[in-house]
Amino acid sequence: MKQGVFTVGDNAPLSPRLKRLRLLGDSSAIARPGQFVSLALPGFFLRRPFSVCDWDASGFSIVYEQVGKGTDYMRSLRTGDRLDVLTGLGNGFDLSRAGNAPVLIGGGSGVSPMLGLARRLLTEGRSPRVILGFGTREDVALLEDFRLLGVCPTITTLDGSFGLRGLVTDALEELQPSFFYACGPEAMLRAVAECSACDGQMSFDARMGCGFGACMGCTRMTRSGPKRVCRDGPVFDRGEIVWED
Amino acid sequence: MGRLSVSLCGIELTNPVIPASGTFGYGYEFAELFDLDRLGTFSFKGTTALPRFGNPTPRIAEAPAGMLNAVGLQNPGVDKVIAEELPKLKKVFHKPVIANVSGFSIEEYAEVCAKLDKEEQVGWLEVNISCPNVHGGGMSFGTDPRAAAEVTKAVKAVTTKPVILKLTPNVSDIVSVAKACEEAGADAISLINTVLAMRIDLKTRRPVLANTTGGLSGPAVFPLALRMVWQVSQAVRVPVIGLGGVSGAEDVIEMMLAGASAVQVGAANLVDPLACIRIIDALPAVLDRMGVKNITEIIGGAHG
Structure with a gap:
């Protein structure tokens, strides 16, 4: 986990529902695909978590859908805007x-x-x-x-x-x-x-509080006990999952 | 003793900033980002006699200048906390820690406190009689002065460590609860826990939280918390720990001017894992601006 300030590279539509946000900055904490980042958005208290789509040494990209006020705000982000981001969250794919x-x-x-x-x-x-x-x-x-x-x-x-x-x-x-x-x-x-x-x-996916394992807000029951989606996941083995009705 | 040092029930803290229970886990997640020994102490995740999964999800909701949570005291139970979490905690934090305790009966509070009392790392017991997210326990003890006193007496009987009673703001007369705890032997009072609250999702027309209601925390509750710290610190002689929406060094100073001997930081840790370190680092400059040499000078300073 690393905290850093990132600069918006671009924020372009991929489809009428999805946009891709590229953020430039220190991506060194991202170690595996399937990990996520959480963005601090001005005017919102909780950070917003997003899977990393892809990354390289210059930064990373995420894909998001406008579903609420946070993602509505994100749609207005422009090249050059700066965001506080926690990177390298979660376990990622093996x-x-x-x-x-x-x-x-x-x-x-x-x-x-x-x-x-x-x-x-x-x-x-x-x-x-x-x-x-x-x-x-x-x-x-x-x-x-x-x-x-x-x-x-x-x-x-x-x-x-x-x-x-x-x-x-x-x-x-x-x-x-x-x-x-x-x-x-x-x-x-x-x-x-x-x-x-x-x-x-x-x-x-889960509605998270902190995104790094401190608040127990996103817990999910698994075959090996309660797990935090943000910290023990978000990637789980198929055999571990308990499906809720 | 540095200029930020304060004393809490006879134990010296290098600074008055304490991560609040439920926002700091057992510390390990934060140890990735900073040296936990920079903290005076911290209060670890609320502990009950038996393991608890907590409430169904969603447990978290956004609020203007804050958040709601309805975690419901998820924890592995006191035996596992002692066997597994405390040894790990000892590797990343080398000072006395605050053990936060919850219960659904007076006997449960006493049982959990008796077990944690034997742990060398535990400096204080913080007894949570204020959780708004569980039924049949938690807050129901903190809304009745007599029940609050009963819990306090039962816990004091099983421990020699300082006992802090953590109070709920969801009462009409917080002073009477605080005084009842003090008379029953509480060594300190911490306040406030979260404020009972809710949100409704316009798309589903249903409550956002699976538990329907949750506890509001964050900057939204700071003035409310400050008012209660002001009232309680005037009415009791034991030290008061102020918490509720503290997110900057100036909030810490306000809490202490209102009468707090130390200050806890909660929701801010969840959105900025370095919040406590930033606050500690910013305190000396605020004291300089105020012409204050040692932070203890300002405790209760606003009472005139």
Whole structure:
């Protein structure tokens, strides 16, 4: 964990729902894909946590959807604006378990950490396959970024207006992976866990207080007891998850 | 003794800034960012007799200049705290620590305090009779002077360590509760715990918190806390620890002018993990501006 001031590089739309915010500054605390950052926003008390989409030595990017007042404020951020950010939060994905051809599954804004994960798996000489799920054609995001990496994602849309019609699980059934990584709405994560026979890791969203393990605000029950999503997660092994009804 | 030193029930603190229970875990997370020994002490996560998962989520909500929490005293239970957390805490913090204790019956408070009393690292017991997020315990002891006195007596009977009673602001007469605790033997009073509050989500038209209500903390409650510290410190002789929305060095000074002998910092730690260090570092310049040599000179200074 590291606290630092970052400068907005750009804040550009990826789709009508999603924007990508690039922040320039000391990214040295970010060690693994699947870790997150939390932004202090002027006029808001609590920080806002976001998965790191991708990062390099000059900074990092996040992908966000406008869902409330905090993200509404973020939409107005401009190049050159400065933000206080905690970086290097959470455990991140365990790349050592990937095998040769893991499947990366992202849904909605949950496609975000899959880009950084795909890049690092490729660097390690593995061949990730990627499934990205969206509602409709205009929601599709990050496709070009994956293509630039040399990965050709399978896209699913609920209405069939782009790629395969249906859910990410419809595409997953054909791939028969040995390991998966997933990030997206909880209903998607649950469906992924229920339809795949293999082991995998999933990144969970939670309403957090501190984001670094102090307040117990984001606790989730697991098979090995209560865990803090922010500190013990946000990535959990498939076998650890207790699904709530 | 440095100019920031204060005394709390006979134990010297190098400065009056104390991270508040529930906002600082057992310290390890913060030890990544700074040397915990720079703190005078801190109050660790509230401890009950048995392990508690706490409330369902969401447990956290945003508020104007603050936040709501309804964590519900999640903790591994006193035996595990002693066996697992305190040995780890000892590696990162080398001074007496405040053990924060909660309960659902007078017997439970006494049982947990009796166990923590045997721990060398524990300098003080802070008895939380003010948690607004649990049913059948916590705050119900802090809203009735007689019940508050009963808890105080039961705890005092099982420990030789100084006992701090942590009070709730969710009462009409905080002075009567504080006085009842003092008469029952409390060695110090800390106040305030969070203010009972709620938020409603316009999209779902339902409460934001799964527990419906939660405790409001952060700068929003600072003036309320200050007023209560002012009232209580006038009415009791034992030291008062002021807390509630403290987020800067000047807030610490205000609390001490109102009568606090030491000050806890809560919600600020959650949004700025270096908050306490920044406050400690900023205190000497504020004292210089005020022409104050030692911080103890200002305690109760606003009472005239």
